[in-house]
Amino acid sequence: MNNPFTLAFGQQPAQFISRISQTEEIIETFTDERPSSQVYMITGIRGSGKTVMMTSIANELEQDKEWITVELNPTRDLLIGLASKLYCIKPLHTLFTNAKLDFSAFGLGVSLENSVPITDEETMIESMLKEIAKSGKRLLVTMDEVTNNEYVKVFASTFQILLRKDLPIYLLMTGLYENIYSLQNDEALTFLYRAPKIMLEPLSENAIASNYKSIFKVSVEESMKMAKLTKGYPFAFQVLGYLCWKYKDKELNEVIPEYDHYLEEYVYEKIWSELSDQDRRVVAELSSQKEIKVKELRDKLNMNSSEMSVYRNRLGKRGIVDISKYGYISLKLPRFDYYVKMCVMDME
Numbered sequence: 001m002n003n004p005f006t007l008a009f010g011q012q013p014a015q016f017i018s019r020i021s022q023t024e025e026i027i028e029t030f031t032d033e034r035p036s037s038q039v040y041m042i043t044g045i046r047g048s049g050k051t052v053m054m055t056s057i058a059n060e061l062e063q064d065k066e067w068i069t070v071e072l073n074p075t076r077d078l079l080i081g082l083a084s085k086l087y088c089i090k091p092l093h094t095l096f097t098n099a100k101l102d103f104s105a106f107g108l109g110v111s112l113e114n115s116v117p118i119t120d121e122e123t124m125i126e127s128m129l130k131e132i133a134k135s136g137k138r139l140l141v142t143m144d145e146v147t148n149n150e151y152v153k154v155f156a157s158t159f160q161i162l163l164r165k166d167l168p169i170y171l172l173m174t175g176l177y178e179n180i181y182s183l184q185n186d187e188a189l190t191f192l193y194r195a196p197k198i199m200l201e202p203l204s205e206n207a208i209a210s211n212y213k214s215i216f217k218v219s220v221e222e223s224m225k226m227a228k229l230t231k232g233y234p235f236a237f238q239v240l241g242y243l244c245w246k247y248k249d250k251e252l253n254e255v256i257p258e259y260d261h262y263l264e265e266y267v268y269e270k271i272w273s274e275l276s277d278q279d280r281r282v283v284a285e286l287s288s289q290k291e292i293k294v295k296e297l298r299d300k301l302n303m304n305s306s307e308m309s310v311y312r313n314r315l316g317k318r319g320i321v322d323i324s325k326y327g328y329i330s331l332k333l334p335r336f337d338y339y340v341k342m343c344v345m346d347m348e
């Protein structure tokens with residue numbers, strides 16, 4: 001049998017631990033008769049499962065005939081991208097043709113007799129959506145890894161107008177906290193500020209343990225020990241499973257060096273490289289203890305309490321530290337303390 005675990009990012013893994021409540025929250029909101037929101041943003045650290053969650057929601061909605069789903073690439077022109085994709089969907093194509101919509105100015109189809117060609121992108125999308133609405137369907141647009149770029153800004157402001165016109169367009173985006181943050185704080189896009197955000201937290205260690213237990217036929221204690229080693233971090237769950245499968249005869253301790261190696265190469269190097277010097281100082285201090293009192297950390301780093309709260313909040317929102325225990329702070333990712341210690345040693 002092939003290894004049931006995967007090291008690939010962005011694909012539905014065979015061993016999948018569902019995030020029932022958050023997934024249901026989005027699906028229920030979007031499928032509601034009168035949705036309270038037509039946009040959701042999924043954020044979380046690298047490897048926390050944003051792409052997987054976005055895809056599984058799109059797949060689920062796609063099962064429903066009422067929904068059309070389209071994935072757009074946020075590094076390209078999104079209005080044109082959306083129009084061309086919609087134009088290529090067969091049943092929609094028929095709708096547009098019957099409605100005598102002329103998009104020839106954009107290279108979509110040929111010019112039609114007796115109809116005025118549409119020459120504005122926003123108008124094009126709007127007229128397409130009106131037909132979609134008439135046919136009783138809803139459109140879900142997904143966008144993975146958004147950043148605050150011009151394309152995304154233009155798309156978001158058009159989206160805002162379409163919402164005002166009560167058109168059935170829904171938007172599901174994923175992004176790193178800092179990118180989502182910068183987008184929603186853009187003055188032109190204030191509606192995103194109120195848009196609901198889902199922050200991906202670790203998977204349940206119990207669910208992970210029970211998965212390992214059934215795959216590896218190990219004791220409850222052993223499966224719990226393995227789950228603890230992942231701290232619920234989705235990528236780590238796959239890596240540890242992958243290695244334990246590959247080296248069936250080895251003890252857990254023996255696979256740890258390779259486990260560290262994958263975590264480092266696939267995510268930790270990137271995360272570390274994106275931290276500012278001050279963030280690194282905080283993280284380095286945290287790597288020496290399992291958890292630390294915020295007050296003690298502040299004293300060690302010589303920071304006042306408002307400075308500290310900036311770092312604490314930001315690192316918390318990015319998914320690097322755990323601040324859920326009042327007055328305490330600790331590193332959230334598995335074996336990240338070990339990785340950070342190595343980095344600090346290299347710098348000295």
Ligand SMILES: Nc1ncnc2c1ncn2[C@@H]1O[C@H](COP(=O)(O)OP(=O)(O)OP(=O)(O)O)[C@@H](O)[C@H]1O
Pocket residue numbers: 006007008009010011012013015016017018019044045046047048049050051052053203234235236237238
């Ligand atoms: N619910 C889940 N259950 C089990 N494994 C998961 C789950 N979600 C994600 N994973 C695994 O975690 C890894 C990362 O998932 P994904 O690619 O969705 O992360 P991401 O947040 O999009 O990361 P990035 O920011 O780098 O794009 C993959 O190996 C995937 O198989």
Ligand SMILES: [Mg+2]
Pocket residue numbers: 009010050051052144145
């Ligand atoms: Mg991703």
